[in-house]
Amino acid sequence: MTGFLTRTRGKTRMDVTDILAFAWLILGTLVIAIPIGWAFLSSFKPEAEINSFPPTLMPRAAETLVIEGYDDPLPAYAWTDETGETRTVGLIRRIGLKATVVDPDTPGERLSVDAAAIEKRTEIRPEWSNYTDPLERFAFLTYLKNSVFVTVVATVMTLVLNSMAAFALSKYRFRGSTTIFVLMLSTLMLPLSVIMVPAFMVIVGLNLADNLWGVIFSTVATPTGVFLLRQYMLTIPDDLIEAARVDAASEFRIYWRIILPLSAPALAVLAIFSVIWRWNDFLWPLIVLSSPENYTLQLGLNAFQGQFTVQWHYILSMTVVALLPVTLIFLFLQRYITEGVASSGVK
CATH class of the missing domain: 2.30.30 (SH3 type barrels.)
Structure with a gap:
């Protein structure tokens, strides 16, 4: 990290491009970090302090x-x-x-x-009840459990199904493979609002309405994931597959023991994307789910917003809790992002 931050284009001093690059990085970091930091500090404020004017930076409470x-x-x-x-x-x-x-x-x-x-007279005093009250008085743990279940199961199924499709489109030669791939990519131009009604009718026909599996099954197949994995698998030499076939390896064994381990960087990138998509999804769970005991975390946060009042202190604190899993997954898998995205575009 130190070597990266101190690296310069100039041999003895910083070049003008180094100054512009660092200025741009600092500006981008501030634009992203300031709202997150403000939300984190505000999550410890009392309800009256959040609505006070002028606003304060630190969580202060009345003496x-x-x-x-x-x-x-x-x-x-x-x-x-x-x-x-x-x-x-x-x-x-x-x-x-x-x-x-x-x-x-x-x-x-x-x-x-x-x-x-x-x-x-005020003093700096965090309001810890903003975090404990939703856990004690509301079904926040149920919402959290549902979101974890949907995110984990949907991500695993997304990795398996999309990698199988990408393996077939990248390593098998058959008539119409290019047409199938182009048609699959063309679905990226269709927003959710266009396919919302027919997708919901399919879920109702499968008797999966108001069921977490109805939220999962309709989102596991993604053209973005197939494209990402296919482009990466094209860089894997075909000689490895031919050698495995000579050794009498089955097609599934080739896929499981050769293709998946070599595609780990691209799978990690898709896993990050899938976790972010499923964890932050609000519209589709809102359509499919109707019982409060089946609500995901995003629907549970919406419950703190009433017709006349908005409990911002609870919303901010639970939003911080909701950010933690995605942030931890990103920190653990971030080293795969550059490698996976860059390699997936190389043929």
């Missing part, structure tokens, strides 16, 4: 005072009196331009002051 004679802690405010002295008081109520406060030193005396003379 409270425990005052004798009051059952609940009162929000702490800084009050500047007529003499210019600033004291910490507890706010009882605020009506219009007047506020009723109490001094902790004289809890029996209530003071009526101008609302403009008091200022809320």
Whole structure:
């Protein structure tokens, strides 16, 4: 990593292209990282702090005072009196331009002051209940389990079925193979909205509506995956396959023991794409699933949005949780991305 960051085109000093490249990389990193960082920090804010203006960067919460004679802690405010002295008081109520406060030193005396003379006191305090409440009060773990099941099963089936199709289109010579490949790629131009109704009718006909398998089966065959794997498999020498056939290896054994291990970089790239597609899919599960116990994570997050209120503190915290699996998979498989994408375009 250090060698990559310190590599320059110039022999003794940085070239202008190095400066432009680093400036572009830094700008791109900031554009991507700032919204993610903001969402992460905001996921620890109380609900009132998220809706406050002007917005704050760090998660801050109002300080409270425990005052004798009051059952609940009162929000702490800084009050500047007529003499210019600033004291910490507890706010009882605020009506219009007047506020009723109490001094902790004289809890029996209530003071009526101008609302403009008091200022809320806050401290940096993460709101951990944003993460614990959805796990305790809502069926978030059920949504998470459903998303993991759909993502894992759909990704495994995608790798197997697409690699089989790519193996046949790249290593077998038969009439119409090019036509089949072109027709398969042409389906990339069809958006989901075009095939949504017939696809749903097929799912209903198979009695898979409101079933997680209905979400899985309709998405495992992807022309992008077939194209990616086929282009990569074209780089594998045919001599290896012929030698295996001479040794009496079956076609499935050639596929399983030779083609799949050599196609590992392209399979890793397709696995990353598949995980991102299935994990973030919202529209198709929304169409197929109707029971809350079958909801995936994205549908579960939508449940925090009501007709009149939006629970942003829960949405942000659970969005951060939803980002973790995809981020970890990307970190583990990122070294295959450049190799797999670059090699899949070489014939």
